[in-house]
Amino acid sequence: MKNHNGKHKAMVSGSMLLVLPALFRQSGGELLLEAQAFNGLNRWAEHFSKVVAVAPVVPERDARADKAVTWKTTSALDARVECIPLPWAYKPVTFAREYLQVRQVLHAQIARCEFLQFAIGGLWGDWAAVAASEAKKQRRIYAIHTDRVEPQVMRELARRSSGARRFKHSIEAALMERYHQVLIENCALGLWHGRECYTTYSKWCSNSHLIHDVHTRKSDAIDPDTLRRKLAAVGTESTLRIAYAGRLTPMKAPLDWVKVIGRARDLGVSLQATWYGDGELREEMERAIESLQLGAVIRVAGFVSDRDRLLRDLRDSHIFLFTHVTPESPRCLLEAMICGAPIVGYNNPFAADLTSELGGGAFVSIDDWQALGDLVAHLAGQRSKLGRLISEAAENGKRFNDEDLFRERSLLIRSMQTAS
8 A cells, every 4th residue: 555655554553544624734844733633633642553634734825814723833743643734625626636636645544544533524625525435445434523514504604695605505505415424324433523413413323422522621621719709709790791702704693792792781781792703704893893882892802822811811701602603513612611601692502402411501592682682681680690600601611621532532433443
C-alpha cells in the first residue's frame, strides 16, 4: 500500500484515522490548525498510538477574513499526531476535479490505520463522506461522528430564502440526507453530538451513542467559592448581567437577540448584555442596537481570543441568552453551564436534553422573541428562581470536560472492533 507521498507503509497498530471538516490553514510555509481542533487532536493522542488527522485547508482569504478563529502551529502538536492537508473543494466543479487524487490519499490512509472515524457534514467537498465510501469499498469498519443535522440546516436555510437559492438549498438537503443515510447504515459506530443528531441518525445505526463535544478542562468549571458569591450577589444586585458567545450569523439570530434585550428593557429590567463574537451580521446588529436605543445596554465585544477571560466573564453572568434558529448542538451552551450561567433561549432538542434531568435552563418557542423577552423580565423579578437555575447549571456542567469525554469516546472507538 502507498501513503500520500507514494511510499509504502504498513498498518500501524493502535492508530486512528480522523477525517474532519476544514480546520487547516497554510500560511508562510507553515501548516496551522484551529485552536479547539488542536486541543482535540492532543486529547485523542492520549488514547491512541498514532492519530492521523486529514482535513481540507481553508483558503487564505477566508482564513484572514474570519477573525473568530485562533490558529496554532501543527508543529506544536503531540508527536503522535500526523496532519495531512487536503484541497478545499466545496463547489461541485472543484470537488469533481480533486476527487480522484483525494480518493487515492484516503485509500492509503484507511489501509494504514487500525481505527477509522469520519466527521461527515456536507455534500460537495465532504472528504469525510468520501472516506466512508472508500472504507466500505475496502471492507473496513468505521465510526461516523457529526455535531449537527446538516440536511435540516439546509432546509431551514431554504425556508428562509426565496427563488433559486431556495430551490438549490432544498435539492442539496434531499441529496445530502440520502447520501448520509447510506453512509450511516454501513457504519459500525455512530457518535452523535446532541439530542437532535441522536434522534435523527440513531434510527440508521444500531450502535449509536449520544455524546457531547467540549474542550473545557475540569479546572474551567465554576468553583464552589465563586458560585457561593454569585448566588449571594444575585439576590441583591439590581442589574442583570446577560452574555452570549458565538458567531454573528443568521443561524444564531442576533437581531432577535437584540429585540429580546429591548423588550426586557422596556418591561423595566435593568440589564447589561454582551455578545462575544464576530461575523457577517455585525453591522446589521449594530444598526439594530442604535435603532432601539440600546447602546448603553448592549456591548458587541467582538471575537475574544483570550479563552480564560471569556470563561471568567461567563462565570460572572446571570444568564446565557441564546436565539438559535437552526437544529444544531452548539458547545457554547455546554460551556455556559460549566461556568454556572443558566441557558435561556429558544427551545430545541439539544438544549432541552441538556437540562431535562439536572435543570439549568428555561426556554420559549423558536422565533418568539417577545416571549423570550418576557421570560428574561420574569427571571429578573424572581431572583430566587434565577438563583436556583444558576445552581442547577453549575451542577449540570460538572459532567462536561475534555478529559472524561475524550476517554469515553476513545473506549467506544476501540470497542467497535469487537462489536462489529
